[in-house]
Amino acid sequence: xxxxxxxxxxxxxxxxxxxxxxxxxxxxxxxxxxxxxxxxxxxxxxxxxxxxxxxxxxxxxxxxxxxxxxxxxxxxxxxxxxxxxxxxxxxxxxxxxxxxxxxxxxxxxxxxxxxxxxxxxxxxxxxxxxxxxxxxxxxxxxxxxxxxxxxxxxxxxxxxxxxxxxxxxxxxxxxxxxxxxxxxxxxxxxxxxxxxxxxxxxxxxxxxxxxxxxxxxxxxxxxxxxxxxxxxxxxxxxxxxxxxxxxxxxxxxxxxxxxxxxxxxxxxxxxxxxxxxxxxxxxxx
Amino acid sequence: xxxxxxxxxxxxxxxxxxxxxxxxxxxxxxxxxxxxxxxxxxxxxxxxxxxxxxxxxxxxxxxxxxxxxxxxxxxxxxxxxxxxxxxxxxxxxxxxxxxxxxxxxxxxxxxxxxxxxxxxxxxxxxxxxxxxxxxxxxxxxxxxxxxxxxxxxxxxxxxxxxxxxxxxxxxxxxxxxxxxxxxxxxxxxxxxxxxxxxxxxxxxxxxxxxxxxxxxxxxxxxxxxxxxxxxxxxxxxxxxxxxxxxxxx
Ligand SMILES: Nc1ncnc2c1ncn2[C@@H]1O[C@H](COP(=O)(O)OP(=O)(O)OP(=O)(O)O)[C@@H](O)[C@H]1O
Ligand SMILES: [Mg+2]
Numbered sequence: 001x002x003x004x005x006x007x008x009x010x011x012x013x014x015x016x017x018x019x020x021x022x023x024x025x026x027x028x029x030x031x032x033x034x035x036x037x038x039x040x041x042x043x044x045x046x047x048x049x050x051x052x053x054x055x056x057x058x059x060x061x062x063x064x065x066x067x068x069x070x071x072x073x074x075x076x077x078x079x080x081x082x083x084x085x086x087x088x089x090x091x092x093x094x095x096x097x098x099x100x101x102x103x104x105x106x107x108x109x110x111x112x113x114x115x116x117x118x119x120x121x122x123x124x125x126x127x128x129x130x131x132x133x134x135x136x137x138x139x140x141x142x143x144x145x146x147x148x149x150x151x152x153x154x155x156x157x158x159x160x161x162x163x164x165x166x167x168x169x170x171x172x173x174x175x176x177x178x179x180x181x182x183x184x185x186x187x188x189x190x191x192x193x194x195x196x197x198x199x200x201x202x203x204x205x206x207x208x209x210x211x212x213x214x215x216x217x218x219x220x221x222x223x224x225x226x227x228x229x230x231x232x233x234x235x236x237x238x239x240x241x242x243x244x245x246x247x248x249x250x251x252x253x254x255x256x257x258x259x260x261x262x263x264x265x266x267x268x269x270x271x272x273x274x275x276x277x278x279x280x281x282x283x284x285x
Numbered sequence: 286x287x288x289x290x291x292x293x294x295x296x297x298x299x300x301x302x303x304x305x306x307x308x309x310x311x312x313x314x315x316x317x318x319x320x321x322x323x324x325x326x327x328x329x330x331x332x333x334x335x336x337x338x339x340x341x342x343x344x345x346x347x348x349x350x351x352x353x354x355x356x357x358x359x360x361x362x363x364x365x366x367x368x369x370x371x372x373x374x375x376x377x378x379x380x381x382x383x384x385x386x387x388x389x390x391x392x393x394x395x396x397x398x399x400x401x402x403x404x405x406x407x408x409x410x411x412x413x414x415x416x417x418x419x420x421x422x423x424x425x426x427x428x429x430x431x432x433x434x435x436x437x438x439x440x441x442x443x444x445x446x447x448x449x450x451x452x453x454x455x456x457x458x459x460x461x462x463x464x465x466x467x468x469x470x471x472x473x474x475x476x477x478x479x480x481x482x483x484x485x486x487x488x489x490x491x492x493x494x495x496x497x498x499x500x501x502x503x504x505x506x507x508x509x510x511x512x513x514x515x516x517x518x519x520x521x522x523x524x525x526x527x528x529x530x531x532x533x534x
Contacts, residue, residue, distance in 0.1 A: 061533055
């Protein structure tokens, strides 16, 4: 057992700041992501979710402060085999078939190409896959997990948007990551598929001890997470279990809780801005 | 830069690049047939002057692989940068050297095919008359392809779009074409240009082809040419690897 598997925290950020272009996109984040389980990263479009995930994956330039991932500074080479990062836009080769994509990424990750002994990943398959034909190798298993077995031979360019993002997700299931960072993995998928994927995410977390950090702006997915990080405009708005957040705000749903927190934050901002705008109004009149 | 090269990951990358190419039969056909077509064209352009056909034809056999591989590689790596696949690879245990080596292997292998076909047609169908061995021509052609791949990789770092990438071709390749000795002997050029031509790798590839055209045996100049072209290709490949950034804005 390595050090990281004993640490109760997978990601630890302190005063994390990121500048992109001329704008400070992350304005001093402090949070931890617990080891194991599914943590949701929620916030409006443009608030910095992708930027934060890129920082955790170690590919975001101009990040300051502390960001520790699995006990090491983010971006350490030793972390590369341990993190699976799924980008928001599907990152697969459009001029390869789904299977060829997975075979390439599997080779990069050092996963043996076809090992019957590894027919199923340690966490088992989606129910649909278990019923299907006997699958061989991690590639087949990953295809089954995202329900793309029937499209394995199709060019990625010929897939629908949702199919393509599932192909991109399948890549992250190939290796044996300790941390999965998934940027809006369920956007544009139908409810049945979404339920299947959330079951898979929980199985990864529960049976295999994988930590999942999943971003979304679909609030009804928040209740599927064990813990939530709510972001707004580059800052952390709140952090806790869905139940805690509802209780703290007196709201019935996480969506409502989020909206109340946003309104409170807006009010606080407005109070700060009021003097400025009064001064500006005075000038212009 | 990641100094360790993983043969398995480099080979997997080469295989992936070739598979991508295989899904694009039109590009494949163009890459293989355009050089042959141009040689045939040249043959009839110099209908009454076979010596010129020999001289220019043998030089072109070296220039084709460099130009085509330059274009193909710069577009391919630009796509890799813009499609998010490079971003994703950079989160994985893939060394930058693995990626660069993969591209070089794939396009190098493809260039062997392209150059073999073009050289075969030139020598046996069009009667291109060389004193030396066709293998020596092929070696220079292969090294030129690697140089083209290396330059393509390198410039793609400075291109934000396909439009820009294509414009690098006249910017990077044409000056070398003008100065390589194909249009005018290098020692007859304005002295500054002549000096410049001494540091441009294409001058050495064209000279290498000319050595094979004129001499039956391997000459000292040929060896020097091969070393210079191979050395430039390796140096530019290393530069290309250095332009790959794991962390981006
Ligand atoms: N390459 C870039 N250069 C400059 N600014 C950028 C760049 N990428 C993103 N930004 C800015 O950073 C901010 C945060 O972007 P980010 O992609 O992290 O948001 P997000 O929370 O993931 O949004 P969404 O839910 O729409 O995906 C945005 O205001 C965006 O305009
Ligand atoms: Mg985003």
